[in-house]
Amino acid sequence: EVQLLESGGGLVQPGGSLRLSCAASGFTFSNYAMSWVRQAPGKGLEWVSGISGSGGSTYYADSVKGRFTISRDNSKSTLYLQMSSLRAEDTALYYCVKNRGYTVTKYYFDYWGQGTLVTVSS
Amino acid sequence: DIQMTQSPSSLSAFVGDRVTITCRASQSISTYLNWYQQKPGKAPKVLIYAASSLQSGVPSRFSGSGSGTDFTLTISSLQPEDFATYYCQQSYSTPLTFGQGTKVEIK
Numbered sequence: 001e002v003q004l005l006e007s008g009g010g011l012v013q014p015g016g017s018l019r020l021s022c023a024a025s026g027f028t029f030s031n032y033a034m035s036w037v038r039q040a041p042g043k044g045l046e047w048v049s050g051i052s053g054s055g056g057s058t059y060y061a062d063s064v065k066g067r068f069t070i071s072r073d074n075s076k077s078t079l080y081l082q083m084s085s086l087r088a089e090d091t092a093l094y095y096c097v098k099n100r101g102y103t104v105t106k107y108y109f110d111y112w113g114q115g116t117l118v119t120v121s122s
Numbered sequence: 123d124i125q126m127t128q129s130p131s132s133l134s135a136f137v138g139d140r141v142t143i144t145c146r147a148s149q150s151i152s153t154y155l156n157w158y159q160q161k162p163g164k165a166p167k168v169l170i171y172a173a174s175s176l177q178s179g180v181p182s183r184f185s186g187s188g189s190g191t192d193f194t195l196t197i198s199s200l201q202p203e204d205f206a207t208y209y210c211q212q213s214y215s216t217p218l219t220f221g222q223g224t225k226v227e228i229k
Contacts, residue, residue, distance in 0.1 A: 035218070044209065044220060044221075044222050044223045045158075045160075045166065045209055045211075045220045045223070046220065047211075047217060047218040047219065047220065050216065050218065059216040059217065060217070061217045062123070062217065095165060095166075100171070104216060104218070105154070105213055105214065105215055105216060105218070106154060106213055106214070107171075107213055108156040108168050108171040108172075108211075108213060109156070109158070109166075109168060109211075110168055110177075112165035112166060112167070113165065114165055115165065
């Protein structure tokens with residue numbers, strides 16, 4: 001059974017940093033691209049970042065480029081999102097999402113975690 | 123960036139109704155179009171991938187069609203458990219983008 005367990009969310013002040021983690025199990029982690037998708041309270045879905053199975057290719061939404069860094073440790077089956085220079089508009093539930101294929105594009109999201117809440121406020 | 127526009131933003135329907143949601147891409151995305159369903163307080167789940175392929179375990183009353191820039195999600199006979207918000211998403215190129223969502227409510 002595929003499981004994606006996010007952690008690391010919480011309350012942070014504007015300008016602060018936070019690192020999200022996603023522990024994956026139930027599949028061969030290195031064979032699949034992974035993404036982070038967020039949802040602000042009462043709003044729609046926004047793709048944040050994606051990473052290929054090897055970790056060699058990374059992609060970002062314009063809204064987070066230069067502030068967020070996605071990475072993965074295939075030996076630990078864990079996905080990360082390092083977030084810095086956080087803004088109020090980054091407040092959202094952050095989902096860890098498994099891609100159906102090895103690359104970030106051309107596939108779909110077949111498994112989602114339950115999300116970890118990030119609140120940016122003073 | 124590829125913009126995804128869904129219509130309508132919301133709709134009300136009776137159980138048993140046929141429901142159609144449309145999604146338009148700002149440029150051609152071939153058939154790299156996926157549909158997700160999200161219920162309140164839950165993570166989204168995929169219904170349709172590659173425009174018309176039904177995800178395993180999803181009821182056959184859901185279907186998808188289209189290619190290029192215009193796509194549709196159809197629910198042939200709406201069931202009580204189908205009341206939710208539906209999103210389209212393009213996987214043709216990064217940044218990956220979602221439509222704004224269509225909320226399906228009980229009439």
